[in-house]
Amino acid sequence: MFVLDTITHRLKRGCETMSFPDGPPPALPDRHGGTLKVDATLCADGCTACVPVCPTEAVTRPCGKPVSLDLGRCIFCAACVGACPTRAITQTGDHRAAVRRRDDLVLGAPGAEEARLADALDTKLRRLFGRSLRLRQVSAGGCAACEADTNVLGTIGWDLSRFGIQFVASPRHADGLLITGPVTNNMEIALRKTYDAVPGPKIVIAVGACAIAGGPFVGHPEVRNGADALLPVDLYIPGCPPHPLTILDGLLRLLDRLEKK
Amino acid sequence: MSAPFALLSNASSLPWEEVPRLPVDGFVKATAEELGRNARLCSLFAMPDGTGTCLVAVLAFDADNTLAVGRSAAFSGGYPSLTARHPQAHLFEREIREQHGLVPEGHPWLKPVRKGGGGAPLNGEFFRVDGSEIHEVAVGPVHAGIIEPGHFRFQCAGEEVLHLEIALGYQHRGVEEALGDGPHRATRCQMETVSGDATTAHATAYATVLESLAGTEAPLRAQWLRAVALELERLANHTGDMGALAGDVAFLPTASACGKIRGDFLNLTAMICGNRFGRGLVVPGGCGHDLEPGRTARLRDGLAAALADVEQAGAWFWDAASVRARFEGTGTVFPAQAAEIGMVGPAARASGLVRDVRYDHPSGWFRFAQLPVAVWPSGDVFARARVRSLEIQRSGEFLLEQLASPADGPVREDLPEPAPDTLAVALVEGWRGEVCHVAVTGGSGRFRRYKITDPSFHNWTGLALALRGTAISDFPICNKSFNLSYCGFDL
Numbered sequence: 145m146f147v148l149d150t151i152t153h154r155l156k157r158g159c160e161t162m163s164f165p166d167g168p169p170p171a172l173p174d175r176h177g178g179t180l181k182v183d184a185t186l187c188a189d190g191c192t193a194c195v196p197v198c199p200t201e202a203v204t205r206p207c208g209k210p211v212s213l214d215l216g217r218c219i220f221c222a223a224c225v226g227a228c229p230t231r232a233i234t235q236t237g238d239h240r241a242a243v244r245r246r247d248d249l250v251l252g253a254p255g256a257e258e259a260r261l262a263d264a265l266d267t268k269l270r271r272l273f274g275r276s277l278r279l280r281q282v283s284a285g286g287c288a289a290c291e292a293d294t295n296v297l298g299t300i301g302w303d304l305s306r307f308g309i310q311f312v313a314s315p316r317h318a319d320g321l322l323i324t325g326p327v328t329n330n331m332e333i334a335l336r337k338t339y340d341a342v343p344g345p346k347i348v349i350a351v352g353a354c355a356i357a358g359g360p361f362v363g364h365p366e367v368r369n370g371a372d373a374l375l376p377v378d379l380y381i382p383g384c385p386p387h388p389l390t391i392l393d394g395l396l397r398l399l400d401r402l403e404k405k
Numbered sequence: 406m407s408a409p410f411a412l413l414s415n416a417s418s419l420p421w422e423e424v425p426r427l428p429v430d431g432f433v434k435a436t437a438e439e440l441g442r443n444a445r446l447c448s449l450f451a452m453p454d455g456t457g458t459c460l461v462a463v464l465a466f467d468a469d470n471t472l473a474v475g476r477s478a479a480f481s482g483g484y485p486s487l488t489a490r491h492p493q494a495h496l497f498e499r500e501i502r503e504q505h506g507l508v509p510e511g512h513p514w515l516k517p518v519r520k521g522g523g524g525a526p527l528n529g530e531f532f533r534v535d536g537s538e539i540h541e542v543a544v545g546p547v548h549a550g551i552i553e554p555g556h557f558r559f560q561c562a563g564e565e566v567l568h569l570e571i572a573l574g575y576q577h578r579g580v581e582e583a584l585g586d587g588p589h590r591a592t593r594c595q596m597e598t599v600s601g602d603a604t605t606a607h608a609t610a611y612a613t614v615l616e617s618l619a620g621t622e623a624p625l626r627a628q629w630l631r632a633v634a635l636e637l638e639r640l641a642n643h644t645g646d647m648g649a650l651a652g653d654v655a656f657l658p659t660a661s662a663c664g665k666i667r668g669d670f671l672n673l674t675a676m677i678c679g680n681r682f683g684r685g686l687v688v689p690g691g692c693g694h695d696l697e698p699g700r701t702a703r704l705r706d707g708l709a710a711a712l713a714d715v716e717q718a719g720a721w722f723w724d725a726a727s728v729r730a731r732f733e734g735t736g737t738v739f740p741a742q743a744a745e746i747g748m749v750g751p752a753a754r755a756s757g758l759v760r761d762v763r764y765d766h767p768s769g770w771f772r773f774a775q776l777p778v779a780v781w782p783s784g785d786v787f788a789r790a791r792v793r794s795l796e797i798q799r800s801g802e803f804l805l806e807q808l809a810s811p812a813d814g815p816v817r818e819d820l821p822e823p824a825p826d827t828l829a830v831a832l833v834e835g836w837r838g839e840v841c842h843v844a845v846t847g848g849s850g851r852f853r854r855y856k857i858t859d860p861s862f863h864n865w866t867g868l869a870l871a872l873r874g875t876a877i878s879d880f881p882i883c884n885k886s887f888n889l890s891y892c893g894f895d896l
Contacts, residue, residue: 150658150721160665173672175679175694199591219594221685281551285578287601287892288553289682292645295551299664313549330519330575330895331554334546360594366579384594384684385601388668 161303165402169239169389176387177222177235181258182251184210186232194224194233200353200362212252215241215259216356219384242381242394246372249382262379264400269345273319274399276308280318280342284335285367286325290352290385294322297388307401320347326354326367327374339375347378351391356380409435410464410473416768418617418829421845424476429460429484432477436462439473440491446747447832447841449497451505452854454479458505463830463843467765472830483508493747496862519574519895534560534567542877546575553891561877569872571865576895584855597684600859600893602642605634606835608687610842613768613831615689618823618846627691629812632770634674634683636800639836641670643793644715646888650790651722653882654731662718669711676704691817705808712801719794732787736871736883739784748867750838750860751796752887754780755788762834776803789886823850837861837890859893
């Protein structure tokens with residue numbers, strides 16, 4: 145009997161895949177807060193309240209200069225938001241945070257209040273990967289959270305394969321790497337070999353604070369403080385871990401699969 | 406002669422001077438005797454002491470709900486190995502040799518744990534089976550799925566695995582090394598990422614250690630909320646594992662459903678603290694967020710719906726003879742083996758061992774609210790899936806009950822400074838099993854030594870044993886039935 149039961153239940157549940165990106169994105173949890181924004185003009189003179197509360201030293205304010213927040217290092221604990229007396233650092237509620245260049249994650253300078261969101265790949269690469277992108281995931285010291293929230297994109301709710309994006313078992317079948325973790329010394333050889341095994345042209349995506357800058361482990365002698373110490377990175381997706389929606393947004397942005405608004 | 410061990414309960418502390426000290430030979434002998442009397446080795450580590458190094462052992466007497474701690478006098482060079490008599494010490498002794506250069510004399514397989522000659526952990530001899538029909542299979546460190554790295558070396562006769570050796574260390578980030586003279590600014594978020602899918606378990610152990618060093622405990626409401634978060638973490642991960650096991654035997658309805666339901670449980674955690682993995686929820690002194698009544702009601706509704714879904718998805722899978730047939734008798738760890746190597750958590754309970762920190766050494770909210778321990782005797786993949794299934798039901802019932810009767814009061818209080826020259830122990834039953842944190846402070850109240858033992862440290866050997874005599878094609882399903890942490894082991 146169970147086969148019939150299973151099919152009936154399955155039919156009753158219907159399609160469980162979200163309508164995004166055709167429809168609106170699913171709501172972030174209300175306490176998530178989204179990404180951060182820095183308006184350094186609001187900083188009080190000489191105020192450094194946000195600096196010592198940051199666990200990863202992502203916030204700095206050198207003497208006489210405006211405050212600077214590096215979203216690549218940030219684990220989005222929002223301690224700086226709570227510490228700021230003038231609301232110079234605020235949460236935007238926006239899930240979008242992926243960028244193409246490392247510098248685009250550094251906030252605070254005039255005109256750089258928010259992350260400069262990623263542009264699409266160039267025409268040639270878009271023609272190659274735009275409708276079919278195969279990625280090999282490498283965890284290089286990742287704690288299993290970035291891995292889990294990347295994996296979740298393959299479940300029925302997100303259904304990443306509807307965009308032609310898939311994770312493959314071999315680097316030989318891949319168009320690029322998606323790297324998590326701060327890149328431990330002990331994973332350096334394996335990461336290099338995996339990268340070398342991917343046929344060109346190829347792309348590299350760094351997911352999470354660890355893979356971008358070392359995250360909570362920045363500065364440890366056992367880690368390399370992120371993927372770009374070894375490899376050229378084409379897309380940085382910040383977070384600890386980034387929400388699946390943030391990762392999906394980054395991938396679709398890279399492939400130019402989001403409707404221009 | 407005074408007793409070789411001081412007794413203490415979980416989540417408590419003891420002045421370092423009151424931890425009994427024996428010459429190392431006597432210490433090893435006394436430890437071996439207690440292990441022979443059904444004690445369990447929670448942790449064994451070394452730390453610099455004066456001009457030498459001393460060993461510290463934390464034992465658990467599960468039936469007596471008591472922990473015991475003892476140490477050796479400072480020494481250097483070698484000591485008689487405990488492993489020859491009690492295999493559950495084997496990785497601890499290898500780790501001590503790697504970290505401090507102390508040699509356990511008579512250890513049968515003294516390889517590095519995380520490091521190797523040239524920096525990569527693979528630089529070591531693997532145990533080899535010889536014979537013209539024997540072949541060797543090497544897998545990893547980079548695996549086929551989205552999963553952490555580790556290396557598996559199989560010795561096979563045809564399809565049959567005669568021996569599996571697991572070489573880890575690829576994930577080594579230097580967590581313990583960074584804790585010297587701590588806590589530091591980044592310490593709490595490093596604790597949350599020791600094993601990122603067990604954030605609540607490790608964060609709770611860390612907070613409990615700091616609280617007992619300060620001679621206090623978290624407010625009741627925080628203890629209640631930590632218990633809620635811990636069980637949500639268990640639900641999410643067990644559900645994910647059920648889905649992964651279903652996927653590995655090509656039973657797709659449960660695989661697809663559980664993948665989504667796991668996300669539903671993670672989203673319930675995010676409802677409490679904004680992060681799907683519970684980051685920022687458990688902080689020393691209490692909790693970083695509160696659960697106001699409206700939010701509690703929404704959480705309860707969401708939980709009831711997700712529990713109904715997972716019950717349904719589980720029923721499909723248990724009803725299918727094809728699934729049961731694939732699980733039964735696959736990857737068996739016999740109860741005697743599990744006890745000998747000191748397994749913990751659902752994997753131990755699936756080999757018939759009744760051990761669960763929430764029941765044996767309750768601390769925090771589990772002193773006031775209990776869950777029945779889920780045990781299954783057969784030790785195979787079936788048993789490990791079954792125990793998870795039972796724990797999903799029981800954690801679900803526990804949560805519905807607890808959410809209906811929250812504790813009152815504040816959720817966070819200021820934490821006094823940690824006491825100097827004190828040892829504190831905290832055990833937490835995470836979803837993989839016993840998370841053990843031990844701290845020893847120095848004269849300034851900062852950490853002299855902080856030792857983390859993830860349940861995976863006890864259980865990886867269980868996976869290696871499960872594979873013996875099994876077809877190599879059953880490795881994925883055996884591996885998923887344990888689902889151990891690489892980074893929690895590698896630290």
